[in-house]
Amino acid sequence: MEQQGQGKASTRAKDKYNAANYDQVKLWVKKGDRERIDAAAKAVDMSRNAFILEAIEEKIKRENAKPL
Template identity: 45%
Template sequence: MDEKKGSAATRAKNKYNAANYDRLYPYVPKGRKAVYEEAATKAGVSLNDYIIKALDEKVERDKKEREGG
C-alpha cells in the first residue's frame, strides 16, 4: 500500500518551499545562535529575516567596495 508521510497540507507546503526557496545550513559557534536570536528579537524580525538582511547588506557593501565607491 502507498503510505504518504504527513498531511496533505504539510506535503503542499513542502512542495511549495522546495520550488521557491534554497536552503542554507550555516554552522555557528556554540552560544552565537542565542546572540543572533536576541538581536533579531530586538529588531522585531525573525531570525531568518535578520540573517537574510545581514547577508544582503554585506553583499551590497562588498559590491560598493569593489566598484570603488
C-alpha cells in the same frame, strides 16, 4: 486533535512549495551564537531568517557585489 491548517497534507503542501521556490543554506555557528542571533533579531522584531538575510544583503552591498 490537529488544528486547522496544521495537518500532514498541509505540511506536505508547504514543503512542496518551499522546495520549488527556495534554496536551503545550512549555517553552522558556534555554541551560543544562535541565541545571540535570535536575541538580536527579536530586538528589531525580525525572524532569525529575515535577520540573517538582511545582514547578508548589507554585506553584499558594502562589497559592491550584485544584490540578492
